Amino acid sequence: EEVEQTYIMIKPDGVQRGLVGEIISRFERKGFKLTGLKLFQCPKELAEEHYKDLQSKTFFPKLIDYITSGPVVCMGWEGVGVVASARKLIGATNPLNAEPGTIRGDLAVQTGRNVVHGSDSPDNGKREIVWSSAFELLLDMNETYIRI
Ligand code: DAT
Numbered sequence: 001e002e003v004e005q006t007y008i009m010i011k012p013d014g015v016q017r018g019l020v021g022e023i024i025s026r027f028e029r030k031g032f033k034l035t036g037l038k039l040f041q042c043p044k045e046l047a048e049e050h051y052k053d054l055q056s057k058t059f060f061p062k063l064i065d066y067i068t069s070g071p072v073v074c075m076g077w078e079g080v081g082v083v084a085s086a087r088k089l090i091g092a093t094n095p096l097n098a099e100p101g102t103i104r105g106d107l108a109v110q111t112g113r114n115v116v117h118g119s120d121s122p123d124n125g126k127r128e129i130v131w132s133s134a135f136e137l138l139l140d141m142n143e144t145y146i147r148i
């Protein structure tokens, strides 16, 4: 098992609904290490780059409007197996299919308002964290964090 980086983003609905603390708390309690965090208004170009794999989908314009509709919370998280584990904590894309106990399963009902993003592979984790050079990423923070 390798130490990985993942990019987690609380989407505008999560920020507006006051779920920032709740969501951060779940990653902290799990034992992962927070390496960067910023409240950020995502420009359209960055949103389009971030979701470029979905460009051909009919929902793409709506997705870009949603992600740019208000501030998001950008975060880097680090840990052994963090990419897959974060996806488990987040739950299925459609919140109605997400298990209770997951963020989407507990806190959301609509695919288009599913409160949080998590990288889907270690490579995308690296790509998306580079993408977010818009915020300060403190990769060499002290070692006082509990790691699992
Ligand atoms: P995930 O966010 O679980 O990685 P994804 O990468 O397939 O899911 O899609 C990115 C986002 O796009 C997703 O969180 C919400 C939106 N989306 C995906 N499928 C959709 C659909 N069928 N209708 C509307 N929005 C959709």
Ligand code: MG
Residues within 6 Å of the ligand: 118, 120
């Ligand atoms: Mg995805």
